[in-house]
Amino acid sequence: MIEIKNISKSFEHKQILKDISAVMETGKTNLIIGTSGSGKTVLQKCMVGLFEVDGGEIIFDGKSLTHMAQEERKELRQQIGMLFQGSALFDSMTVEQNIQFPLDMFTKWSLQKKIERVNDVLARVELEGTNKKFPAEISGGMKKRVGIARAIVLKPKYLFCDEPNSGLDPQTSMVIDQLIHEITIENNITTVINTHDMNSVMEIGENILYLYQGVKEWEGNNKEIIFNKNQKLNEFIFASEFLRDAKDMRMLEEKGIIDNDRNMDDLMRDGGANLLMDGGDKKQD
C-alpha cells in the first residue's frame, strides 16, 4: 500500500501539485487521471522519488520515502518497477538484454537462471521469440510489453505505469490494460497508472484519483465514476458527444427504460431525446 499525505510540488514558483492525499491499495489497479498538464506525471515521479516533494509525505507500506536515507531509498527502488510513457528501453540492447539488465545489476544468479527468468517474463507478456530483437525492430505495443517485462522481472512490490496506452490503437491498449491488471492480481502488487484513456478507466479503474490543475478533485472507482456529480470530472470524461450519449444510454439502462438492444431502434431514430424526457417524467411521476 502506498499512502500519499498532503503532497505539494512547485517548479520555479509555479505550483503543480497542491495538498494531495490518497491511498493506493495493494492488489488493485490505482489510476491517476486528469487532462494533460494536470500534474499526473509529476505526482507519479514524486511517488517514485524522481522529484523531491516540497511538502507532505509518501509512505510505502509504513516506510516514509520522504525521510529515507539515500541507501534505503536505493533498496526501496529495487522493489519498484516502472513502465514509462515512451517505454524507455535501452536502444543499444536487445529485448533480452533490456529485461536481463536489472537481474545483472542486482542479482548473483547464474546466466542460465537469468535467461530462464527472462524467458518466463517474456512468455507472460506474450513476446516469446523476440529475445534477440532490438527496440527499433519492434512495434510500439511490443515495446510497452517489453517495458512491462523489464519492470516485473525483479518481482517488484510496486508497479508504476506512466500512460501505458499512449500512441497505441484501442485494441492493443486493451491488451496492455488487461496485462497490467492480471499482473497486479497475480503478484498482489500495488499498481499506480497514469492515464487519460477512458477505456482504461472503465476497464481496470478499481481506485481512481482525478486531478484537476494539481488538485485532487475526485476519488472513486469505475462503477461510481459514471454517475459522479463532479462537474469538472464530467467535463473531462464525457468530453465527446459520443461518450455523453453513451452515458445517457447507461443511465436509461440503469433506470430500466431500455433493456439492452430492445429500444435501440427508437434511440437511434431520435437520438434518445424522447426516451430521456419520458424517463425523466416517469421518474418525477
Add this chain to the structure above:
Amino acid sequence: MKLFSSIGAYILMMKGMFTKPENFKMYWKELMHQSVEIGMGSLWIVTVISVFMGAVSAVQTAYQLVSPVIQKETIAQVVRDTVILEFAPTLVCIVLAGVVGSKIAGELGNMRVSEQIDALEIMGINTKSYLVAPKILGALITIPLLVILAMALGIYGGRLAGSLGGILPTETYDRGLLRDFIPKNVWFALVKAYTFAFIISSVSCFYGYNVKGGALEIGRASTTAVITSCVVILFADYILAFFLL
C-alpha cells in the same frame, strides 16, 4: 549568474559519481565498453590528422628556414617539439572534443529525453556513477594513449614528407630528432593530455546529462558541449604552459 549555477551543478555531478557501485562487474563492463568506444572510435581520425599534421609542419618549417646557416636537422627538431608540445596534445584533443564530446553529449542527451536515465534511477542505480564515471575514466585511459600515438605518427608524418618531398633525407631527419631532446616535453604533453581528456569527457557528460526538452535540445547540448570543451581546453592550455614550462 547562470555561469555560477552551471559550475555548481557541474561540481555536484562530479561529487555524485563517487558512490559504491551496485555491481562492480557491470561498472567494469561499462568502463571497457566506453574505453573501446572512445579509443577505437577515434583511432582512424587521430591517425589521419597526426600524419598530415607532422607532414605539413615539416613542409612549412622547411619553407620558412631559407637561411643557409641553419642546418637541415633543425626542421626535424622543430617538427618534433611542435608535435610533442602543441599539435599532438592540443590539436588532437580539440578534434576529440568534436568527435568524442558530441558523441557523449548526444548519447546521454538521448537517454535523458527518452527517460532511459529515469528508468535506471527507478531501478536504484546511481546514474552519475554508472553513466558518467565510466565515460570520464574511459577518456582518461584512452585519450592520453591517442596523444602518444599522435606524437609518434606526427613525427613520422614529418619524416615521410621530408623524404618524399626531397626536403631532407631520413638520416638527417633522424639525427635532428635526437638533437637537444628534452624529455620534460613529453611529460608536459601527457599532463596536457590527461587534463584535456578530463575536460572533454566531463563537460560533455554535464551537457548531455542535463538536457531538458527534445531532439532539438540534444543537438544544442552537443554543440554547446563541443564549444565549451574547446574554449576550456584552450584556456587550460595557456594556464598549463604558463605554469609548467
